[in-house]
Amino acid sequence: xxxxxxxxxxxxxxxxxxxxxxxxxxxxxxxxxxxxxxxxxxxxxxxxxxxxxxxxxxxxxxxxxxxxxxxxxxxxxxxxxxxxxxxxxxxxxxxxxxxxxxxxxxxxxxxxxxxxxxxxxxxxxxxxxxxxxxxxxxxxxxxxxxxxxxxxxxxxxxxxxxxxxxxxxxxxxxxxxxxxxxxxxxxxxxxxxxxxxxxxxxxxxxxxxxxxxxxxxxxxxxxxxxxxxxxxxxxxxxxxxxxxxxxxxxxxxxxxxxxxxxxxxxxxxxxxxxxxxxxxxxxxxxxxxxxxx
Amino acid sequence: xxxxxxxxxxxxxxxxxxxxxxxxxxxxxxxxxxxxxxxxxxxxxxxxxxxxxxxxxxxxxxxxxxxxxxxxxxxxxxxxxxxxxxxxxxxxxxxxxxxxxxxxxxxxxxxxxxxxxxxxxxxxxxxxxxxxxxxxxxxxxxxxxxxxxxxxxxxxxxxxxxxxxxxxxxxxxxxxxxxxxxxxxxxxxxxxxxxxxxxxxxxxxxxxxxxxxxxxxxxxxxxxxxxxxxxxxxxxxxxxxxxxxxxxxxxxxxxxxxxxxxxxxxxxxxxxxxxxxxxxxxxxxxxxxxxxxxxxxxxxxxxxxxxxxxxxxxxxxxxxxxxxxxxxxxxxxxxxxxxxxxxxxxxxxxx
Ligand SMILES: Nc1ncnc2c1ncn2[C@@H]1O[C@H](COP(=O)(O)OP(=O)(O)OP(=O)(O)O)[C@@H](O)[C@H]1O
Ligand SMILES: [Mg+2]
Numbered sequence: 297x298x299x300x301x302x303x304x305x306x307x308x309x310x311x312x313x314x315x316x317x318x319x320x321x322x323x324x325x326x327x328x329x330x331x332x333x334x335x336x337x338x339x340x341x342x343x344x345x346x347x348x349x350x351x352x353x354x355x356x357x358x359x360x361x362x363x364x365x366x367x368x369x370x371x372x373x374x375x376x377x378x379x380x381x382x383x384x385x386x387x388x389x390x391x392x393x394x395x396x397x398x399x400x401x402x403x404x405x406x407x408x409x410x411x412x413x414x415x416x417x418x419x420x421x422x423x424x425x426x427x428x429x430x431x432x433x434x435x436x437x438x439x440x441x442x443x444x445x446x447x448x449x450x451x452x453x454x455x456x457x458x459x460x461x462x463x464x465x466x467x468x469x470x471x472x473x474x475x476x477x478x479x480x481x482x483x484x485x486x487x488x489x490x491x492x493x494x495x496x497x498x499x500x501x502x503x504x505x506x507x508x509x510x511x512x513x514x515x516x517x518x519x520x521x522x523x524x525x526x527x528x529x530x531x532x533x534x535x536x537x538x539x540x541x542x543x544x545x546x547x548x549x550x551x552x553x554x555x556x557x558x559x560x561x562x563x564x565x566x567x568x569x570x571x572x573x574x575x576x577x578x579x580x581x582x583x584x585x586x587x588x589x
Numbered sequence: 590x591x592x593x594x595x596x597x598x599x600x601x602x603x604x605x606x607x608x609x610x611x612x613x614x615x616x617x618x619x620x621x622x623x624x625x626x627x628x629x630x631x632x633x634x635x636x637x638x639x640x641x642x643x644x645x646x647x648x649x650x651x652x653x654x655x656x657x658x659x660x661x662x663x664x665x666x667x668x669x670x671x672x673x674x675x676x677x678x679x680x681x682x683x684x685x686x687x688x689x690x691x692x693x694x695x696x697x698x699x700x701x702x703x704x705x706x707x708x709x710x711x712x713x714x715x716x717x718x719x720x721x722x723x724x725x726x727x728x729x730x731x732x733x734x735x736x737x738x739x740x741x742x743x744x745x746x747x748x749x750x751x752x753x754x755x756x757x758x759x760x761x762x763x764x765x766x767x768x769x770x771x772x773x774x775x776x777x778x779x780x781x782x783x784x785x786x787x788x789x790x791x792x793x794x795x796x797x798x799x800x801x802x803x804x805x806x807x808x809x810x811x812x813x814x815x816x817x818x819x820x821x822x823x824x825x826x827x828x829x830x831x832x833x834x835x836x837x838x839x840x841x842x843x844x845x846x847x848x849x850x851x852x853x854x855x856x857x858x859x860x861x862x863x864x865x866x867x868x869x870x871x872x873x874x875x876x877x878x879x880x881x882x883x884x885x886x887x888x889x890x891x892x893x894x895x896x897x898x899x900x901x902x903x904x905x906x907x908x909x910x911x912x913x914x915x916x917x918x919x920x921x922x923x924x925x926x927x928x929x930x931x932x933x934x935x936x937x938x939x940x
Binding site for chain 2: 478480481483484485486487488489490499502503505
């Protein structure tokens, strides 16, 4: 195993196996590991506290200890038996899922068109779409609200979802990824007798699966954690999404942190599932395999 | 199967015309190769035939039917691309089957057809593989299979071999030629490699800057080049072109002797005398020019010699066993029937 210490990113195992005499050469390595370790701690701490708090009794919540003195799962039974949380969970799932599917379809359809077709006004359309990225949500909330009000969309799924069914970011992302699909594929399919919609679906879409997976994760997480707009557009407790609902746990005098943290802990499960499902598709280099090798 | 004809085809991008009136008739079952240097408009011509590129003016007929306004899929053609363009997310079988998507054959017949094509191309054991598990040559065969399975009137190939290494290219060249003899469809094949053109074509179309320079069998374009461009493009090493003047039935080359050329169609003026290195040997009967050998390239059975003369550097072929030494003075000569004469200003052939 002579070569192991020379490899820039040697595994932890190799590091342990390396002899004392060679240690100094690995100082940089140790430093890097240390930095990563600190970064890791910083990332994990909030999650650890979330879980820890969800296992505490209310009186212990403001203690900073990570291990609860008297751990309890009382909070979990409370949240899960509370009918409201169940509804919020269902609402969030429905909204995030539909929005994700719509984004995958619409963003890629528009991105594909902007990327692969030459038509007058194409650049202007693209710039117009991009420029919406520069407008913060906070500014759009009021027009959205007025719009929802006049169309009667307030306090409905449609009202919560409509602003996000297509995103400029997603369109941009998909357009850039379609650039990597060679025109030859599209022309070959055209000669093979497919119409443009079929080409998009059967040839182009499978080739940008990694981008679709990434977009799915972004959009799902974004909608799962969205707070401001769902808060504004919903009135009835039954229409709340998880973040909106959780923020209301407790009463005016006292925020029930242990319950909020419990709800948050439970609500990370679907995001984990989505991530685990889609990250499998994020494998680069799929596109190149059909071309010259 | 069908014949193909192009009438006065032009193509402009914006205000730049890149094809200037291409006319060509291809017979049913003929193997025609379009050849020319990069940027001469070969791909553009092919893509217009395929319907991937709009025609600016002119008429394209396939099987006696004008196809100008038809979609690619309605033209009864199939195309093989330089980059293969086989779909990486589909197995070899799916890729081949893709060519049959729009056909109305019953399922069993489609399956039979796929197996048949896979058999012809020697791909049966590979049918379940993904393109990433194939070699370059195999991928190109899949692309050909996808084109073949439809049995189109015309096959279009755009430099399909240029991504393969030299050995594989030679092998695939043979395979495509055999395939053509077997299936007999009309083929239009684009390449910039004159060897590919010579070895595969029934007829060669030589293009330059959006104009057709000459159309003819490999023998015709080699032995009777229409102009200096064709003369230098076809054949390796390139034909020597020596400046001279015509007087009577002979060409005088500056200081050298007068050279008699049979069937000369001009009686005066500046010309270029063309002679291929293969036809030009030291110490042969009909001397043309003398000079000193500056470099030798042994090719085994023959030796290529580069000779400095008063008319510039000239390439010739000498015996492989006893070639002249570097620095030796040689007298180069060629048979009169192997000499070509071109007009100096227009480049047109005068023999
Ligand atoms: N989309 C385009 N816009 C403008 N000019 C173009 C376009 N496509 C091709 N051309 C021009 O048309 C001419 C012919 O191009 P074409 O691709 O047919 O050449 P080619 O003979 O196939 O060359 P190569 O051997 O390099 O493939 C070139 O001068 C090229 O610059
Ligand atoms: Mg080309």
